[in-house]
Amino acid sequence: MQIDHLQFYCCPITQENLELTILKKSTKILDGIEVEIIEEGILTSGICFYPIIKSIPRLIVEAVYDYRNFLLTHLKNFEQKEKVLLYTYGNIIKQAARKNKRTKESFELEWKFFDYEKDKTWDASPQKMLDRFLLETDESNTSIQNKLILDVGCGNGLLDVLIANKKATVIGFDFSLSIEKAFEQNTNSKVIFVQADVQHPPFKKNIFDIVHASGILIHTNNTEHSFNCLTPLVKSDGKLSCWLYHPRKNFIHNCFNFIRKFTSKLPLKLQIVFHAVFLFPISFIIKKLKGNQQNWREMMVDILDWMTPEFRWEHTHEEAKSWFIKNNFSSIKITTQELFGFNIIGIKH
Numbered sequence: 001m002q003i004d005h006l007q008f009y010c011c012p013i014t015q016e017n018l019e020l021t022i023l024k025k026s027t028k029i030l031d032g033i034e035v036e037i038i039e040e041g042i043l044t045s046g047i048c049f050y051p052i053i054k055s056i057p058r059l060i061v062e063a064v065y066d067y068r069n070f071l072l073t074h075l076k077n078f079e080q081k082e083k084v085l086l087y088t089y090g091n092i093i094k095q096a097a098r099k100n101k102r103t104k105e106s107f108e109l110e111w112k113f114f115d116y117e118k119d120k121t122w123d124a125s126p127q128k129m130l131d132r133f134l135l136e137t138d139e140s141n142t143s144i145q146n147k148l149i150l151d152v153g154c155g156n157g158l159l160d161v162l163i164a165n166k167k168a169t170v171i172g173f174d175f176s177l178s179i180e181k182a183f184e185q186n187t188n189s190k191v192i193f194v195q196a197d198v199q200h201p202p203f204k205k206n207i208f209d210i211v212h213a214s215g216i217l218i219h220t221n222n223t224e225h226s227f228n229c230l231t232p233l234v235k236s237d238g239k240l241s242c243w244l245y246h247p248r249k250n251f252i253h254n255c256f257n258f259i260r261k262f263t264s265k266l267p268l269k270l271q272i273v274f275h276a277v278f279l280f281p282i283s284f285i286i287k288k289l290k291g292n293q294q295n296w297r298e299m300m301v302d303i304l305d306w307m308t309p310e311f312r313w314e315h316t317h318e319e320a321k322s323w324f325i326k327n328n329f330s331s332i333k334i335t336t337q338e339l340f341g342f343n344i345i346g347i348k349h
Ligand SMILES: C[S@@+](CC[C@H](N)C(=O)[O-])C[C@H]1O[C@@H](n2cnc3c(N)ncnc32)[C@H](O)[C@@H]1O
Pocket: 103, 104, 107, 108, 121, 152, 153, 154, 155, 156, 173, 174, 175, 176, 178, 196, 197, 198, 199, 213, 214, 215, 216, 219, 220, 305
């Protein structure tokens, strides 16, 4: 994190401004220049506190649980402060921790299979990823210049670097630890990574030109509620863009959805064994027969992405349109349609 990033953040619980205490500085090469960054610190707002670890602000409501050891070591009078925090906001913190636990774990594991040196993201080369983003958001290489873009549930973070290479500033956030590798691989000063939860976004309201949520809202406990949490972040005349699964009338597809209803409830380790032994060989043979070029890790990411997340909702185009209308968005448009899902955009008024 760098000091000027503070302008974008607020407390995910109270939405108040955050104050920074720096614990440790280090350097990172960004745009070919060695710059100073904050490697460790604490962000506070009233009685709330969040650590900065490995240069990433950990702005999740449940940070007090996830980073207890760090806070115990680095925050003065931690135990006393923890009591006050939990007495005041215990319900919201416990609820977020409960709701996020399994989804965080499943995506953390999924992204561990991804090799930044060798693998493609969702079967796409970097150029194809950028083209897909521009098509989905109805933007162009030039129209995104100097824009402030929020990438919601950014996963491996590779798209964010590609967008920033076109001179946009991009904040990518994800609540899983995939954010750490995303941060490590980035060398563009216009990309910022934060650990955050879409249902408690720690960002100032009305500041983003484009908020893009690709394949994430459908993995939360309530897609429409998550959508509603994003609308305040978009600035007036700004754009909200979402990629969502739609229902399919396909026997195999619905069989997989039926299987995952049961398997996704198993302990994660058991799921991995199950999918590696049963689904992976079938999927591998079918894909190879169809001439698919994916390597085994890419195939495994696909399988885990479908089978392991606790939630995986499918929505009709009309349903998604109604969310935009209820939030007073206009120029609502389906920009892309694929086998599994579609992208929809709207402009805020
Ligand atoms: C299917 S991946 C898509 C990643 C990326 N948007 C892409 O298109 O490659 C979904 C991502 O959303 C993240 N995610 C799921 N629920 C989230 C939440 N409540 N808050 C933040 N991120 C979340 C997961 O950790 C995962 O990395």
